[in-house]
Amino acid sequence: MPQHAGNSLSDALFCADSVRRIDQYVIEQQGVDGFELMQSAARAAFRQLVVRWPxxxxxxxxxxxxxxxxxxxxxxxNAIRHGLSVQCLAVAPTGKLSGDARKAWQKAIADGVEVQDLGDISEPALNALFETAKLIVDAMLGTGISGAPREPFSGIIVRCNRAGLPVLAVDVPSGLNATSGAAGGEVVLATMTVTFIGRKAGLYTGQGVAVCGDVVFEALKTGTGVDESGESPVAMLRRWPSVRDWLPVRLANAHKGRFGHVLVVAGDRGFGGAGLLAAEAAARSGAGLVSLATRPEHVTAALARCPSVMVHGVIHGSELPALLQAATVVVCGPGMGQSAWGQQMLQQVLDSGKPRVLDADALNLLSSQAVKPVSQQILTPHPGEAARLLNCAIPEIEADRLAAAKKLQSVYGGVVLLKGAGTVIASGSEPVDIAGGSNPGMATGGMGDVLSGVVGSLYAQMPGAPARAAVLGAVIHLEAAAKASATKGYAGLIPTDVIDALPLVFREAEPASHCREEDK
Known part of the structure; x- marks a missing residue:
């Protein structure tokens, strides 16, 4: 399998078809019995069940x-053999089972499992099954689904979700597209998902983040099958512990000139806070120097809030080139508006040719222009902005976030960071990256402004590595939000809470990245 520097197999995310081919390879080429593999999966899932719900x-x-x-x-x-009370509902008729699935059904019957066919059970009896259960195991649809579940599955999924019980999903919650993370109709809301052989990309982005609960990966001792099968991942899962050593080393004799100068161009009338959030986030993310070009009326408030930022009141685009000349990276767009002022600001940034991070209104303005791909830029759209950039509807973006990010990158060049639960970063090479995790407290205005500042700061410190800067920015932003929400909760979380937590995140990487003189 092709591997990028710094990638590990445990972080590889596959499409559903690839995992099926890996499964087939292990069975056909490595001589592993298919039914034994199924039994291994069942044992692994049951083991997780009894650990979580003893x-x-x-x-x-x-x-x-x-x-x-x-x-x-x-x-x-397995549950019957361990003395648990079990009811088993065959949502698909048992008479149509074949192959290993039929062997499994026969073994369950032989072990004393009571299996009831959905077609043979009365409505009161069906209600009683859900009313008396304390835990549901979802083993209905798996990875094969690509659209909305049909009846009777959709109806059972609704019952499952209404029951208010903990749910263990086997491999993937029923109704979820295991590759894209989209759900075309009803989908099981799992408490835990135990997935096998290869991690499925759809569990880590889009709807997958909301419906999978805790995801547990079980390789099932497939040995070298994943590697030898030749299947390539569609994405790499990036989380803070696996990427923090990407941060640039800070030597003991470091000075501000080594860590870049970020210029934030943002904040039309009434939206001065957006630019300040981006600028302060850049300063809190290690940039050597941070400047803010904004409307003159915002200067006093900006200096009062963050005196370490150099603030410039700019009335006309002609005033921007001198500031652009001094910048290493430009962050353009937060609260910039789409009036003549914002248009002038963006045009000056584009004409400068400086490495840039484009967000918010810069993206909205860009969507109405004729463009050609540019390598030295990072775009950070949310799904609405992405839809405007591609001239499509938001559901088209969310139907396949990986494909949308790659298409944006092919049109606009550089690096595309498609925001949302399971942020997708596409840089033109395969596989794409997914920032693992989500935080409902981040669903409030200004969080994207903070992200653009973090990404811009990292880009200024890593001028030759925009893709790494984008991945790091997304992961650090999420990690800071996690630290902030640990004390603030979700509902009350605001962007400045995340900014305040940024130093705590960077501090965790310093023992490994900061060069200290040892005592002699």
Whole structure:
């Protein structure tokens, strides 16, 4: 499998088809029995069940027709053997089972599992199954689904979600596209998802982040099968522990000239806070110098809030070139508006040819221009801005976030950071990156302004590595929000809370990246 420097196999995210081909390779080329592999998956899932919910019963297992259903039947068999009370509902008729799924059903019956076909059960009896259960195992649809679930699955998914019970999803929550993270219709809201053989990209972006709960990966001792199969990942999962050594080293004799000069161009009338959030975030992310070009009426407030930022009141675009000349990287767009002032600011930034981070109104203005790809830029759109940039609807973006990010990058060049739960970063090379995790407290105005400042600061410190700067920025932004929400909660989280937490995140990397003189 092609590997980028710094990648590890445990961070590789695959499409559903690739995982199926890996599974087939392990069975056909490495001689692993398919049914034994299914039993390994069931044992792994059941092990997670008893660790998370020890002694819980009765367990209601919902089974489909394919291998996912087979996993469910074997989980039920494991539960019976361990003395748990189990009810098993065959959502797909057992008479249509074949192959390993049929073997699994037969084994469950032989082990004493009571399996009821959905078509044979009365409405009151069906209600009783969900009312008496204490835990649900979702083994209905697996990775094969690409659109909205049809009946009877959609109806059972609704019942499952209305039951208010903890749910363990087997491999992928039913109704979720395992590759794109989209859900075309009803989807199971899982408490935990145990996924096998290869991590599926859709579990880590889009709807997947909202419906998978805690994701546990079980490789099932497939050995070298993933590598030898030749399947390449579609994305790499990036989290703070795995990327913090990407930060540039700060030597003991470091000075501000080594860490870049970020110029933030932002803040039309009434939106001065956006530019200040970006500028302060840049300063808190290690930039050597930070300047802010904004409307003159915002200067006093900006200096009062953050005196370390050099603030310039700018009335006309002709005043910007001198400031641009001194900058290493320009962050353009937060609160900039789309009036003549904002248009002038953006045009000067584009004409300067300086490395840049374009966000917010800079992207909205860019979407109405004829463009050609530019290498030295990072675009940070949210789905609405991405839709405008591609002249499509937001649901088209969310239907396949990986494809949308790659298309944006092919049109505009540079690096594209598509914001949202499971942020996707595309740089023109494969695979793309996904910043692992989400935080509902970040669903408030100004969080994107903070992100643009963090990314701009890192780009200024890593001028030859915009893709790494974008990935680091997304991950650090998320990590700072996690630290802030640990004390502030989600509902009350505001952008300045995240800015205040940034130094705490960077501090965690300093023992490994800061060069100290050892005592002799």
């Amino acid at each position: 002694g819980v019963e009765p367990v209601l297992v919902l089974c489909g027709a394919g291998n996912n259903g087979g996993d469910g039947y074997l989980i039920a068999a």
